[in-house]
Amino acid sequence: MHLHLAYPAVLAALLFCVGLYGVLARRNAILVLMSVELMLNAVNLNLVAFDVWLRDSLHAGQALTLFVIAIAAAEIGIGLAIVLAVYRNRGTSAVDALRDTAEPSAPDESQEAQEPDDSQEPQQSQQSPQSQKAEATA
Amino acid sequence: MTFAAATAVSAAKTAGTAETHGFLSPTGVEIAFLLVGLVTLGAAVITVTTRQLVHAALWLVVALGGLAVEYLLLTAEFIAWVQVLIYVGSVVVLLLFGLMLTRAPIGRSPDADSGNRPVALAVAAAAAAALVWVVVDAFRTTVIDLDGAAQGSTDVTGSVLFRHWVLPFEALSVLLLAALVGAIVLSRKTAKGTPAPEGDR
Known part of the structure; x- marks a missing residue:
């Protein structure tokens, strides 16, 4: 019984890219953590597949x-503790609403700076076909 | 098995000339791996694209369980059960707790995706194309031989882990303790003596 190494390798690459998309595209911090878990699992599949292929005597x-x-598991515990602390202090778990370190502004302005961002979001989603076209031509 | 057949199989495995193992005549393990892999990949895609947050956590269970089945097909039994116990058993439950403690909406939430979604799609597609091209080009003729005893049984994994990897194992236990203490410190409410930071709700 044999198995091509390409099957687990390709599956791991695709899972990693799905997790990469999730990390980049998700707004809720807990969904970002789920995508990080997908990426870690893709790496695990690669490790197991290559270990079985090489028949490592140490099973590294x-x-x-x-x-x-x-x-x-430790990372998800710490990450959820951080997300809960942020939610308790700010009332949100959206990663792009936390702009305190983005520009040197007073903490009072961070509440006001969220509103133009929210108003920009529909414009960005309307502009998305244009930006996709621009990326396709680039 | 004659000596000639054994040398032919070993030559096919080492030299990479696997004319006898083509992609067009898959074995049962390959078919099972392909089907479970499709389910896993589909569940992962739904996890990162659905707008219902609780559904994302539940589809993550399907993806991680599918990966456990893939570990079983690769004869890594102990890792498969560890995957089921830790990921499906505890990590997803922790994520669901986190979703509920942050008062995530149960139904559809229109703002689950941020504004840089097309950029993320382009980056992920480019990375997927490059990685799949390189991987297929490199390992097109490589074959895993699954015959013989299971390489990831509890016996083998336990003896290897506690014979050769004891020091990283103990360091990992210290790291888990540090993570435990850190999570408690982070999630504890502010002490009464110190002034609370602004916006402490």
Whole structure:
């Protein structure tokens, strides 16, 4: 019984890119954390597949996969604690509403700076076919 | 198996000339891997595109469970069950707790995606094209031999983990302790003695 290495490798690459899209496109911080989990799982699949292919006597791939799973569990705990602390202090968990470190402005202006951003969002979504066309031609 | 057949199989495995193992005559493992992989990939795509936040967490369960089945097909049994226990059992539950504690809307939320969605789509498509091209070009003729004893059984993994990887394992336990303490410190409410920061709700 055999299995082409291309199957798990391609599946891992596609899963990683799906997670990459989620990290870049999602607004809710918890959805971003879910996408990070997808990327970590893609790497785990690669590690296991190459470990089985190489028949490593130390099984470094599987050991590293177990370590990555444990670190991912710790990461999701810390990440959720940070998200909950941000939600408790700011009342939102949207990653693009947290602009305190974006420009040197007073913290009072951060509340006001959100409103023009929200009004810009429909314009950006209307401009999306144009920007897609621009990327296609570029 | 004769000696000639054994050398032919080993030559096909090492030299990469796998005319006997074409993509057009898949084995049962390959068909199962392909079907489960399609389900996993579809669930992952729905996870990152759906507008209902709780549905995203539930589709993540399907994707992670599909990956556990892929680990089983790759004969990594222990990692498959660890995946089911930790990811499906605890990480998704933690994510659901986080969604509910941040009062996420149960129905559709129109602002689940931010404004840079086309840019993200372009970046992800370019990365997927480049990675798949390189991977297929590199490992087109490489074949995993799944015969023999399972390489990821609990016996093998346990003996390897506690014989060769003990020091990283112990360091990882210290890291988990640090993460536990850090999560408690972060999620604790502000102490009464210190003045609360602005906007403490």
